[in-house]
């Protein structure tokens with residue numbers, strides 16, 4: 141990062157504020173925590189029998205299979221919630237105050253990202269705890285586990301950039317559906333319930349070209365202790381980070397330009 | 400109902416509303432409204448005007464006291480009360496997604512206007528409140544004044560005998576305000592409708608009302624015709640400014656002859672509240688002349704309803720806020 | 736009495752018009768169920784290979800879901816509309832007329848039934864378009880309409896009651912996730928006897944939505960399964976009886992006119 145002390149100083153202040161805001165506000169904490177658990181429960185609980193259908197060959201059981209999806213989904217949605225926070229701040233005029241006060245404006249963005257990562261870590265911790273309690277079978281060693289968490293945080297960063305780009309342009313919480321719906325769509329057009337080979341034809345085609353599919357698949361591999369498709373997954377998220385990062389930074393310029 | 404019971408359009412005795420988790424909003428008020436009269440119910444924010452209207456229109460059961468509207472008891476004969484009244488409440492209760500004509504269609508049906516007459520009745524009322532041009536536009540796009548006028552028209556659908564208007568002109572520009580005043584006057588004069596109208600504006604009560612009731616913190620502090628109320632506060636007062644400040648002592652002395660309440664005002668001025676039968680401004684001028692006093696400025700002040708309010712409550716009406724009203728209301732309720 | 740009927744018709748007409756003029760209210764009722772149907776039937780097609788799965792076309796199995804999801808939108812919309820009427824005072828305006836509370840309720844529910852009828856026709860058409868089986872045959876179509884409308888009516892009663900309780904449109908909207916949870920923890924995606932996890936099967940068995948889904952589904956998958964249909968109508972009737980009387984009682988306190 142080339143912003144120097146200005147960047148980190150601002151980032152730390154903004155991160156502290158929005159993290160503090162998050163943990164002290166039940167209306168923000170509860171949905172962020174409960175939604176992933178809800179999906180985990182509904183999928184892993186309700187559909188587990190589907191692993192007895194022919195061709196379903198994931199070795200670690202259905203709970204672990206769905207955990208691989210829900211973990212990534214939770215971190216992606218954490219990124220969307222970050223966008224909500226930015227939009228709310230700008231709507232209330234707080235964002236404008238930050239812009240006036242901060243010597244380094246990219247630091248503001250950095251601060252939001254850092255708090256988003258902290259939140260994602262909190263949610264993931266909860267998910268792991270519940271997953272293990274539910275008797276999930278994890279075969280990964282420590283480096284694989286760290287890689288898994290790293291991948292999830294990287295995705296959180298990418299989606300956070302996406303949502304920030306929208307939030308900074310619209311600066312209104314009304315843009316919420318615009319941040320949320322595409323993320324929802326792209327996540328559910330991956331192999332959510334079954335391995336890709338078992339999808340029916342058209343979704344299989346969509347899933348093949350969906351950049352999030354390799355991420356979900358790598359997540360499942362890591363839980364099963366394998367490294368299949370890891371590079372592709374990081375490359376896909378890297379590309380998203382680049383794309384949405386540009387959008388967020390130009391969004392910041394847009395917010396600056398409009399005062 | 401016997402005819403004698405309907406001598407008054409509205410009779411209220413000891414009407415009270417104590418909200419369960421709120422203040423004693425209306426504290427045992429008494430009032431009477433004659434048939435065909437425009438009654439102005441004047442008071443600051445939070446005084447209890449809307450609460451009174453809600454009770455009289457049967458939308459809120461009173462917690463104490465009795466009231467008859469159109470000769471019917473508001474607590475026991477709600478249905479009959481509703482059949483003789485029309486109301487436009489403080490918030491214009493309209494559906495943003497319907498047009499004025501659709502509102503009319505629904506309202507005429509619900510009020511039991513015979514089917515063949517509904518359309519004509521609706522169009523006539525829309526025309527009368529000046530919304531003919533906008534009749535097929537959705538109400539969501541209306542201005543505040545247009546909404547108010549539609550609300551009024553809807554209240555008139557079934558030709559009510561008694562009309563309740565809760566702050567009908569709040570938020571309107573002067574032009575819309577005076578056209579609404581004209582319509583209200585027309586209803587009272589031409590159709591003999593009784594109008595019970597709440598307002599925060601002195602000017603409105605003064606101009607429109609045959610009689611005024613002033614409410615503050617849930618209590619009626621004064622009632623009568625505007626002229627009577629003002630007379631009660633006193634005769635007009637005169638203030639004068641001496642051309643030469645050193646003359647002020649003599650000025651005070653001369654003015655003092657015309658009333659018991661008088662005194663110096665600022666460095667070169669003095670005032671007096673004229674006693675009844677003292678001859679008025681003309682005599683004051685003559686006396687000043689006779690003394691050879693040079694006067695730079697001479698003014699006659701007619702008392703206003705604001706003076707009435709000031710006299711009765713010790714506060715100015717404008718800006719007599721809800722905050723103070725609330726607390727003392729609560730306090731009185733406890734100590735009573 | 737004819738006057739009363741006429742008024743009910745006008746109230747119903749108004750709530751129908753109002754809904755049709757708010758695309759934001761009914762477009763999601765069309766789009767969301769279709770999206771879920773597409774994703775689920777493509778993603779879970781493999782489930783038809785599970786031994787004992789009742790049909791070999793998952794989309795046929797999943798078609799019951801849009802009907803129920805549409806029902807939850809009916810619930811949400813009728814609730815939001817009523818809550819808005821309370822907030823704006825429009826309910827007070829109607830209460831000032833000779834119309835009685837029950838007639839008012841009937842009118843509002845009637846309006847949402849008109850919307851429900853359109854939704855139902857749409858979902859049925861979707862079923863035929865995607866080439867799902869319809870085991871009950873031609874005679875099953877009126878039955879499907881009837882059941883779907885009865886279910887929507889039950890949902891509407893829940894919505895009206897909730898609105899009278901929460902009182903604002905915003906609070907009503909924020910109830911949405913609650914109904915979503917009910918939907919997901921039901922036999923929506925898997926027949927109840929094929930759910931492996933005991934806790935989930937228990938939840939789905941308790942969840943009344945399971946029976947509504949299974950009733951609709953039986954017409955698509957089995958034909959006339961009188962047990963499933965009886966349960967679906969029965970559960971709807973209970974919901975209607977409970978929530979309609981609760982709603983009527985709440986309306987009486989909301990319209991505390993004398």
Ligand SMILES: Nc1ncnc2c1ncn2[C@@H]1O[C@H](COP(=O)(O)OP(=O)(O)OP(=O)(O)O)[C@@H](O)[C@H]1O
Pocket residue numbers: 418419420421422423424442443444445446447448449450451489599721725
């Ligand atoms: N539903 C309610 N519950 C509790 N308190 C209420 C309720 N409605 C009104 N009040 C209180 O009763 C008092 C009188 O209110 P009301 O609305 O009658 O005043 P108002 O004279 O109409 O004022 P405004 O000019 O602001 O319309 C206020 O203190 C108000 O806060």
Ligand SMILES: [Mg+2]
Pocket residue numbers: 448449450489565566
């Ligand atoms: Mg008021």
